[in-house]
Amino acid sequence: MRCPAPTTIATFRVPSKPEWFATPVLVQAGETITIEAKGIWVDAHIPCSADGYWAALFYWLGFPPRIADGDRYFRLMGRIGDPGQAPTADSVAETFVIGSRPPPIRMPRAGRLYVFANDRVGRYGNNWGCVTLTVSRA
Numbered sequence: 001m002r003c004p005a006p007t008t009i010a011t012f013r014v015p016s017k018p019e020w021f022a023t024p025v026l027v028q029a030g031e032t033i034t035i036e037a038k039g040i041w042v043d044a045h046i047p048c049s050a051d052g053y054w055a056a057l058f059y060w061l062g063f064p065p066r067i068a069d070g071d072r073y074f075r076l077m078g079r080i081g082d083p084g085q086a087p088t089a090d091s092v093a094e095t096f097v098i099g100s101r102p103p104p105i106r107m108p109r110a111g112r113l114y115v116f117a118n119d120r121v122g123r124y125g126n127n128w129g130c131v132t133l134t135v136s137r138a
């Protein structure tokens with residue numbers, strides 16, 4: 001039986017400044033996609049990959065990022081939203097961790113893939129750089 005290779009849907013850059021970045025990727029409920037993120041982006045003066053960086057002190061001081069992420073900041077996160085409208089509020093339940101090379105991710109619903117660096121609300125102005133995502137269908 002033939003086993004097709006993953007099909008690349010799109011390759012694109014994701015800047016770290018927007019609180020929501022609308023990707024060109026539209027998904028169906030239940031399909032599985034793979035994502036690979038390459039490159040370095042910067043939170044203020046802290047360069048990191050799409051895996052973010054360890055920031056237990058910020059959590060301890062009472063300043064976690066938008067989505068609590070086990071003492072990490074700035075990890076690439078994803079969420080499926082309406083194709084023409086980014087989400088207007090964060091939802092822990094609907095957000096999934098991406099990072100730089102996650103295992104295949106099953107899409108919880110149909111829609112557009114939105115992504116963001118998991119920074120603190122109101123602290124996106126000092127973000128720089130972008131990572132490059134390649135999204136494939138398994």
Ligand SMILES: [Ca+2]
Pocket residue numbers: 043044119120123124125126127
């Ligand atoms: Ca920042």
